Amino acid sequence: MMRLYTGMESGNSWKVRILLEQLEIPYEKVYVDLLTWEHKKKEFIANINPRGQVPVLEDGENRFWDSTACMVYLARKMNRTDWLPLEADKMADVMHWIALAHCEIHFGLQYGRRGVMRDRWVIGNGSNLPEYQKFGRGAMNTMETRLSKQDWLSGDHITIADIACFPYVLNSPEAGIPHDEFPGIRRWLDRCLAMPRWAEPPRAPTRDYPDMPADAG
Template identity: 35%
Template sequence: MKLYHHPLSGHSHRARLFLSLLGVPHELVEVDLAQRAHKAPEYLRINPFGQVPALDDAGTIVTDSNAIMVYLARKLGKTEWLPTSPLAEARIQKWLSVAAGQIAYGPAAARLITVFGADFRSEEVIQRAHGVLALIEAQLSSQAFIAASQPTIADVALYSYIARAPEGFVDLSAYPQVRDWLARIEALPGFVDFQRTPAGLEA
């Protein structure tokens, strides 16, 4: 398998982390976002949306980080990461939606300001980040992982941008359950770190 990625993209890290947790051999192909390689015609043939990551599985192309995780879990029969029961799958899907919604427009957006110079209102996105972190803190007060008693793709979907939230001036000190959960993810066999940036509270 071949994963088109960028090392500072949390979406890319999400897909790379899941491949590593599964122990799937893969080739990493870095897409130079600064040089707008993601908008070049040759890459747009791979992903017309012009985004990373994209997975090339022997000619089968899957784009979108959450879709890549679903594809891998289903193809490889990893039901511990994506159960097949309707309720368990629905619980995971809810958190995938949170990753694509409140996380993307909260801690991820806050980090985009400091790391990539994105044009967002920092007060607004930081407030949104704390709103979703409070909900996640409450969810983790009664269980070790976000959607089940063991890690699932929901945890992988949420991890990267929460782990690097301080780079966007989002302080995690008020969320002990979240910090403990991050440590549990980082202790999983096959964990691969998300490249750090000296920005925000990490400067």
């Protein structure tokens, strides 16, 4: 059976859980305690993920870290070209949105939200929130351009592009960017949430997140 290392609070792990559910693949969950920095312990970095993050997906001898690597593996392994098309133009179009998820959404929405929710800032002490929001808003404006014209980010049905962008756009109000000014995104979020077998959301992050211990990897 496949195994997913996931965090209770992890939006990136949610992406992989969503696809596993959509593809009806049974899997075992292993919770990595992000609060106690288990993901930065030497054994985790040496044996599970050199990047010190979740999600990580194991399938037999194969181990993949990074939500996109996991989703690409699952879609290709199951030969689901509906979730990840193979034609050059269609695959490249999916990659537009994956790139957005790993750049402006990650650094703007994910890190901005983490700062607001837990008072943990990648850069500075919170005075940079407007800069995080500028990245995040840029991503959402780009998505709105597409979603004001079509139901899904790429092509005429849901793909891994939608899953990659979904969690941190859903939670953008917690990074201080409300959905009000993005009607296309609001309709798209409802469409995603109405999909059958959409995996349960992660638990909301708490503020009492201790500092990383000095001996962490």
